[in-house]
Amino acid sequence: MDEFLADDSAGAWEKVVDRLLASEHYGERWARHWLDLVRYADTNSFERDGKKPHSWRYRDYVIRSLNEDKPFDRFVLEQLAGDELPDKTSETMIATGYYRLGVWDDEPADRLLAKYDALDDIVATTGQVFLGLTVNCARCHDHKIDPIPQKDYYSLLSFFHNITPMAGGGPHIEQPLFNSDQARLSYAKSVADLEQRRNVAQANVTAIESDFSLQWKLENPDVDAAGNDLDDLRYRYYRDSWKSLPVFDELKPESQGELPGQLFDTSPTTRDTNYGFVYEGFLKVPEDGEYEFSLDSDDGSRLKIADQFILQHDGIHGEGSPKTSTMSLKSGRVPVRLEYFQALFGRGLSVSWKGPGFSRRSLSVTAGNGGEKKSRHDHKAIAEAIQKNGERILGKENFERYTKSVKNLESLKQEHVPVDMALVISEHGPQPPDTFVFYRGNPQSPRDKVEPAFPSILKAPLPDPIPASENAAEPSKSSGRRTQLARWLVSRENPLTARVTVNRLWQHHFxxxxxxxxxxxxxxxxxxxxxxxxxxxxxxxxxxNWKLKPIHKLILMSKTYRASSEVNAEAFSKDPLNDRLWRFDMRRLSAEELRDSIHSASGVLNSKMFGPGIFSTISKEVLAGQSVPGSGWGDSSPEEQARRSIYIHVKRSLITPLLADFDFADTDSSCPVRFATTQPTQALGMINGAFTHNQATVFAARLRREADGDLRAQVRMALEVALSKKIDDPSVERGMRLIEELQAGKNINEHRAVELYCLMIFNLNEFSYLD
Structure with a gap:
């Protein structure tokens, strides 16, 4: 302030504008507006409101992009299709986290409907943010107001139809970040080495358990033992992402071999997502008769007995809804084949049978996701039996070897190759699925097939053909449709994106x-x-060239922006809403600006940039109101809490109270405007809140320290620092009188009175409003 007031040159204002646009904190200030638009949050919403892994990297990407004045057309291209670019980098992959920012139900009642709800969120956000159109209103019928037919909605949806769904983690939503090809190769080698060591350790444990089971059966012939019903069982293991059971015989397995335990077992992999197995062997049928088979899986599976597929599980009605089938079998060894894939987290596979002379017996090791449904034939049961009888049956040496092997395996399961990860987009493959218009928006009622196309109201040409491969060095893993959409959005054929964008810049200045x-x-x-x-x-x-900073400067240098906010009676009578911009509208600070201004005034604002979100202090009473009380909120040091508010961890079900009081964005959908409400909780929080009281104490300590204990100097400094203007003597005198009255009326010392005076300043309209 002093520097600006001392500069009498004609370019004084322009110097300030250039300095602020060049500041690294410009990106933090303007990133908040973009994050509101793209419904940024660090959690998923719904009852568990779990964390989105690594979502903060997207926030940092936005800040960096704005600071370097990345052309807006490139900014759009990276977010919508950063994974499809021939020059893709870690940054462009982070940018695609845009697709993962919406709410996500990790346990939907209807998976198919949930899939299209998520796609609708993407269509709605993309249409509103880049085109300023509510295309999503045409999901169930033609748009009631705008000339947007339902067909246009599904044509736009088809650009995103091939996207893999959101999940709690896994390779199709998380990707490691590398600075070089050498780092990538080194990581891949380390991961392969760790997986090999895990597989060897698992094989050692499984072999001993198998030996124990066979000897246990000899000692206890009336007790079923694991591995007694299947023989010569082999497996083929695959790694990929599928939406349904693939034709495994046309794919190359990652590994294959024998299963020593003679049970359908997922132990040849330690992965939790995106894998598949084919098991083949023989079922030992004890006698002729009718046998009932049961199949249950978290994702897709199919069982073949005696060269006949008898059961198939879709994985949609998963775990707890087994399919059953009965067939006649002759005694002897009967061929058996089981196909199974796991897309999301879990190891949800359960196979069992029953027949003449015996009740239901398990044919699989793991029965249910996470091993919650236990059979007496699974690893846990065997491990418990070995602990009780292992030394006697296996011998002391083998028992000790088993104990060491188990410890080694558990240690390897906890071991991970360190690497930075990002929340990213992925597709199911280069061939997208067909898209249909859904009758009344119901995904169970597909009607006419549609192709990718832009809204017909804009009279846009059809998308250009997708090149076979823009990057021959890396085979395409996606359809390329999102690149088509992104390029059109910022093309000369579409004037809307530029209009919508500059309108937002104007909005946040005025x-x-x-x-x-x-x-x-x-x-x-x-x-x-x-x-x-x-x-x-x-x-x-x-x-x-789509650079935003020149537009900012154009606006900031205008007489319109620099106009006074004083009311002119004649102008007000003609234009009370100020549509003609005859004055500058007063604007209240946003929630984050208010919090950051308090930290700045008290002298503790931490300018550290980037990194995982910080956690503000929230009272235990508020924390107790969560759907899962006491969970999902961390504890940051006072220094970390004093960072700018854009770095606060955004939990959808638990917004920092001060931010919530002052109209923090609704993160469930795109938030283009924050309405400045006036409500009692604002005054109550500012006057009585622990945060403002604490910062008033810190502010007062700063005044004593920097004003050398001179009370008059403290009052002047408090007003100038907090209100960013030169203070006249009458204002200082009023402050002195108030402090004296506080001392006398409340019987408090000068230090405490200055603290209350600082609290009063935080509550002034001049502090919270720009004019």
Whole structure:
């Protein structure tokens, strides 16, 4: 402030503008607006509201992109199709976290409906953020207001149809980040080495357990033992992502071999997602008769007995809903084949049978996701039996070897190759599925097939053909459709994206856009107050190669931006809503600006940038109100808590109270505008809240330290620091009188009175409003 007031040159204001645009904190300030638009949060919502892994890297990507003034067309391309670019990098992969930011139900009642709800969220966000159109209103029928037919909705959805669904973790939503090809190769080698060591350790444990089971059966012939019903069992293990059971015989297995335990067993892999098995061997049928088989799996599976597929499980009605089938078998060895794949987390496979002379017996090691449904033939039961009888049956030496092998295996399961990870997008493969118009939006009622196309209202040409491969060095893992969409969005054939973007810049400088309904440029939206200005700014953005900082400067240098907020009675009578911009509207600080301004005034604002989210202090009473009380909230040091508010961990079901009081964004959907409400909790929180009281104490300590204990100097400094303006003597005198009255009326010392004076300053309109 002092530097600006001392500069009498004609370019004084321009110097300030250039300095602020060049500041590394510019990106933090403007990233918050973008994060509101793309519904950024660090958790998934719904009852568990679990964490989104590594989502903070997307937030940091946005900050870095804005600071380097990355062209907006490139910014769009990286977020919508960063994985499809021929020059893709770790940064462009992080950018695709855009698709993973929405709410996600980890346990939907209807998986198919949940899939299309997630796609609808992507369509809605993309349509509103980049086009200013509520395309999502045409999901179930033609748009009731805008000329957007239902067909256009599903044509737009088809660009995203091939996306793999969100999950709690796994390779199709998480990807390691590497700075070089050498680092990538080194990581792959370390992972392969660890997996090999795990597999060897598992094989050692399984072999001993198998030996124990066979000897246990000899001693206890009336007790079924693991591995007694299957023989010569072999496996083929595959790694990939599938939506349904593939034709395994056409794929190359990752590994294959014998299963010593003679049970359908997933132990040849230690992975939790994206793997598959084919098991082949023989079923030992004790006598002629009718046998009932049961099959249950978390994802797809299929059972073949005597060259006949008798059971298939879709994985949709998973775990706890087994399929059963009965067939006649002759005694002897009967061929058996089981196919199984696991897409999301778990090891959910259960196979059993029953027949003449015996009740149901398990044919699989793991019966249920996470091993919750236990059979007496699984590893846990065998391990317990070995602990009781192992030394007697196996001998002391083998028993000790088993104990060491188990410890070694458990240690290897806890071992991980360290690597930075990012939340990313992936597709099922280069061939996207067909897309259909759903009758009334019901995915169970597909009607006409549609192809990718842009909204017909914009009279856009059809997408360009997808090249066979833009990057011959790496085979395509996606359809390329999202690249088509992103390129069209920022092409000259589509004027909407530039208009929508500059309107948002104007909005966040003036408090409202030229089009006030900044996510809706349609018939129900507000018309532009200055349509020619909007078009001119849009053309300037394209002319400036889509760089945002020149547009910021253009706006900030204008007389309109630098106008006073004082009311002119004549102008007010003609234009009370200030549509003609005859004055600058007063604007209250956003929730984050208010919190950061308090930290800045108290002198403790931590300028550290980037990294995982921080956790503000929240009272135990508020924490107790979570759906899972006491979970999902961390503890950061006071220094970390004093970082800018953009770094606060955003938990959808638990917003920091001060931010919630002052209209923090609704992160469940795109939030284009934060409405400045006035409500009692704001005053109560600012006057009585632990945060403001603590910061008032810190502020007062700063004043004593920097003003050398001079009370008058403390009062002047407090007002100048907090209000960013020169303070006149009458204002200082009023402050002195208030402190004296506080001392006398509350019987407190000067230090405490100054603390209360600082608290009062935090509650001034001048502190929380720009004018």
């Amino acid at each position: 408090g409202r856009g030229i089009v006030r309904s900044s996510n809706n440029f349609g018939m129900m939206g507000d018309p532009p107050t200055h349509p020619e200005l909007l078009d001119w700014l849009a053309s300037e953005l394209v002319f400036q």
